[in-house]
Structure formats: structure tokens, C-alpha cells
Amino acid sequence: MCHLYLARIVSFLTGRNILLATASPLSAQGPAPLPPVLPWSGKSAALIVKAGDPWITPAEASDFRTTPRYAEVRAWLDRLDAASPIVTVQNFGRTAEGRDMIYVRASKGGSGKPVVLVQGGIHAGEIDGKDAGLMLVRDIALRGKDSLLEKVDLVFVPIYNIDGHEQMSAYNFPHIRGPLEKGRDANARDIDLNRDYAKLDAPESRAMIALIRSLNPILYIDCHVSEGFDMQYDVTFTYAGWGKYARHRATADWLESRFGPTVAAALTDAGHSPIIYPSPIDTRHPDKGIRYSPEGPRYSTGYGDFVGMPTVLVENHMLKPYRQRVLGTYVLLEAALKIAAKDAARILVARAADRASRPTELLTRWKPAATPIGWIENFKGIAFDTYVSPASGREEQRWLGKPITFRMPVIGQTPTESVRLPKAWWVPREQTEVIERLSLHGIQFETIQTSKAQKLDRVRVINPKLSQPIEGRYPITARFEHYETDETMPRGSVRVPADQPLGLLAASLLEPESQDSFLAWGFFPEMLGPAPSTDAFVLAALGDRLLATNPAIKRRFDAKLRDEPGFAADPDARIAWLYAQAGPGHPYPLRYPIAREKNDG
Helix, strand or coil: CCCCCCCCCECCCCCCCCCCCCCCCCECCECCCCCCCCCCCCHHHHHCCCCCCCCCCHHHHCCCCCCCCHHHHHHHHHHHHHHCCCEEEEEEEECCCCCEEEEEEECCCCCCCCEEEEECCCCCCCCHHHHHHHHHHHHHHHCCCHHHHCCCEEEEECCCCHHHHCCCECCCCCCCCCCCCECCCCCCCCCCHHHCCCCCCCHHHHHHHHHHHHHCCCEEEEEEECCCCCECCCEEEECCCCCCCCCCHHHHHHHHHHHHHHHHHHHHHCCCCEEECCEECCCCCHHHCEECCCCCCCCHHHHHHHHCCCEEEEEECCCCCHHHHHHHHHHHHHHHHHHHHHCHHHHHHHHHHHHHCCCCEEEEEEEECCCCCEEEEEEEEEEEEEEECCCCCCEEEEEEEEEEEEEEEEECEEEEEEEECCCEEEECCCCHHHHHHHHHHCCCCEECCCCEEEEEEEEEEEEEEECCCECCECCEEEEEEEEEEEEEECCCCEEEECCCCCHHHHHHHHCCCCCCCCCCCCCCHHHHCCCCCCCHHHHHHHHHHHHHHCHHHHHHHHHHHHHCHHHHCCHHHHHHHHHHHCCCCCCCCCECCCEEECCCC
16 A cells, blocks of 8 residues: 655755756666665665575565566575475465465474564565565575574565566556566556455455465565655555554554564664655645544555454655665564564454454544644655646656755544444345355354344435446445334345454445445445336326325435435436335335344343
8 A cells, every 4th residue: 555645845955946857768767767866874785695695586686676577486485495494385376367376484383373474566566575575584594594483483475466566567666766677556457456455356365365364463564665755764664543543452552562663673773764654645735744544444454453463564665776675674574573473472462352342333434633633853854846847737846865854744533424333234145245255354144044023224325426447346425324124034144243353344344334345345236226117107196195195205305306406307317216215116226235233222
């Protein structure tokens, strides 16, 4: 997940605009002229093996100018597997194009050891994690760092988005300084896998969730590279809900109080400059600050928060050289293994507490707080001037490579909408897409074998609108109206209780107001179809009777006439709407198919 961010500092150094210079030709850093490189040296440079070493990684062998393709990674790891009893390479799924998804397990044996799960290349152009992980696994297997595995096992997925990885081009991710060619952000179906943790449309996402469920890791690390603006920091990282917005507090507290300080200290000692990832309010107006906010389960970090799994997002700074970024990632991963091993028992207690908790509400909407919740003193930025770009026709930034510091406001969030969780959700047996995904997530449910009379909370969808297609779906936005009804749920209906370890995840998928609900992602297109029609004289007479005998429908009809001039002026739309409200013969139009079983009292 790479949010755009920018610390735009009006240049105090020149106080003037600069005209566009002639663009440079394709270079070793990529097709786009990038800002000046800050000088850097650090102790972590000693991690690189010398040329000619039999276990040099492909990236090291190229002096970090290039990154290896999938086949070369697989061959290198298979050779390491054959050379070391510590390392095993296994398949755990297949991509949309049929490639084997692989992970490396580094273990010194012993049953029941907790697992640290690390993945690279979910956005395949942000590939630092792959090359750092290869170096670290080699050093664990062959170079004396096997003590990292005394109390934990490492499971490393070098390339999550393999199909995107193999579509390498110098024009992918042109904002990232190296390697020369990079993969794409999305998979073969153009689905961003870091937007797919909740809806599970991609085979890669399904394989990863299955791996997570089988390993039950005590720590999950997702390696990325940032976008946005120049700054002095080279390695940034964060967690869902940083700054009090986590859904599950115990694991979040461990990340904030133990993981963050430990990793930051290790990076600093190795010569790097870490910070919690600064997510921007407005990239062109830095004075508006950086954002701390809740996250949904579409993201790796949000998913981890919803299921009580400590999850870290690494966001290396895109303008730092590839060599420096890979070394920083290595240091972070090694420090993560050490703190996970040291705190394994503490993490297990925190995870158990989160999974035993039973939240009663789900926050679904929020807005930026009116005033900052804090400040970052002496934020390490880079000065820039502006120039008028012939390409864009507007003023653009030119970063000058000159360090400055400034005071950065931190903007928190104010809740605007929450929903109270029901006792359970009822899913019709015909909603197989939904039931399948509940099962893939490991959400508990019961399929009833006999019909059951039940008082339910139903949801009517008001003014639904299709959004721009994205991530293989047509998302829907709407307002919702809840109403009570007495129904008999037929045999085969699926009841999903809220009282379970994954109850909050179930709520995020099944509550219509949730931004990551199946409804929000457009899983129920049948809701948007019209009711069956018939002759106008029949519909008009039926509508007249409804208006004369049903005050509730008349109130809603009058409000629609008042609020929607286009509807009021369309006779066919008016009688079609009334027909859709008439009786139980229209179960689909504008009715959310999943019902809510309300709590007693």
C-alpha cells in the first residue's frame, strides 16, 4: 500500500522559480530524471558479500543495478535448499497465469515454534523485500546467523505478485530509483493484491490467506516502496491504526511500544534514517500535515488489525538508491526476527487478548480532525523550487537535494458513523460467492438444517450509485434504511454469529455500511435490477391503492418526489418504484440480501 505523500517546503534557499531543463535520456536509474541523491554510508554496507562469492545474490552481483526474475530467484533458492538443512522451498498456490507461488521456510526444527512471515513484491515494482530477504536467508542458512531461529521460524515469500513481477519494464514505477527494470503493481487481471485481502477475488490473495491461516504468524511484514516527495528518511514503516486508531488494541500496543522502537534503533545504529511512515493530507500543501487514520481489511495491515495479527507495512523511500533501500530492509527484517523471538510469549498473550475480545461496534466512517493531534518536530525534509512545466502547463516541484527541517502537523480522525453489531448475520444459501469467501477467511458459520422463524433487521438500499470500475469490481455507494421483519429462514440458510474471534472481520464484510463490505464492492448486482413490469394501467391502479392505503410508502414516495425532480417528472419511473414496494413478490430490487439478527433487548 503506497499512499502519495509530500513535505512541500517553499524554498528558503533561492526564493525563485526555475525553468525546465532538458530531459535526460534513459539512464541506469530509469526513464525519468530524478532529484539529486543524498550522500549515504552506513555500517549495513558490510552485509554485502564480495564479488565472486559462491552465494552472492543476483542483486549483489549486479551492484544492485538489476533484480532477478522469478526463474532466477527460484533456481537460486532451490540451490540454497539443497545446500542447507535449515532452508526448504515449498509451493503454496498458483498465480492467475499458472506460476507456482513459493515460500522459503528457515527453521532449526522443533515443533510448535511461532512464525514470522515476510513477503516481498505484492506490488512487484517495489521489490526491495525480495532482494533483502534473499541476502538474509543466505546468511541464516550459511553465514552464522542461524541463532535468529532459536525461538522462531522465518517464512519468506520472495515474490507475492509473480505475474506482475514478470512484466518488467524500465517504465514501471518510474519514481523509484532502481532497479533499472521493475514489475507492475497489479496481477495479471489488473487486481491490486493489496486491495484484495477482504474480497479475495485473486487466486494469489486466496493462497496468501490460506498460508496465513496455516502458519498463524506472530508477526507479518509486508515490504513496499513509497511514492510522493523527497525527504532525508530512507526506511519508513507503520501499522494499521497507528496513533490510537487500531481496531484491536493489544497487538497494536505491542507494535507501537516494542517493535517500532527496537527496529528504529537497529536501523539508526546501521546508518539509516527511519521514521513512522508519513501519509499525506495533500501532497501540494504540506502545511496540511500527515494523516493517522483507521484502515479497512482490504489492506495487509488493515486485515492484520481486524484478525488480531501484528502486521507491519514497510515503506522504503523511493528516491533512495536501491542498494541503500535493500540494506535498510535487511536490517529491519533481522531486527524484527530478534524482537519477535524475544517477545514471542508477550505477542501470543496480546494476540489471544485481541481474539478473545468481542467488539460491539464497527467504525465505518471518519473525517479529519479539526486540529492536529500532535506534531513531528524537526521533520527531515528536502528543499525544492518550482518551475512551469511545458508538459503539464502548471508549476511543478524540483527537489534540490538540500536538507532542511520543519515542524510537521499530524492530523487524526474524528468518527462520523459507527454501526452496532447484531447477534448474527443471515446469508441466503444462493449467495455462494459470499459463503465461499467467509469459509476462505475462516469465519465461523452454521448452515441450518431445518427452517427457522426469526425476527430480523432488513436493509433497504436507497439511491445506489455505481462507482468507477476498480480492482475487477463495480463498487456501489448508497444510503441505507433499516426495518424490522418477521421471516422464516429456509433450510440451507447460513447463520454467521458475531460472537467469534473473527466477528469484527465478519462485520466489515457483511455490514452494508462498511467501506469494505461485499455490498460496497458490488457483490450483489441483482439488487440494482428493476422489478418485473406489466401494463401501465395496471401499475398505475396498483400505485394509487398503495398511496391511499400505506402511509409509510406514501411518505417515502412524497419525499422522493420532493428530492428528485427527474423522478417526479418520469411517469414510468414513478409507477415502477411503487410496484417494487408492493408485496413479497419482489425480493431483489434495492433489498440487501443479507439479514441481521438483532441482539436481545
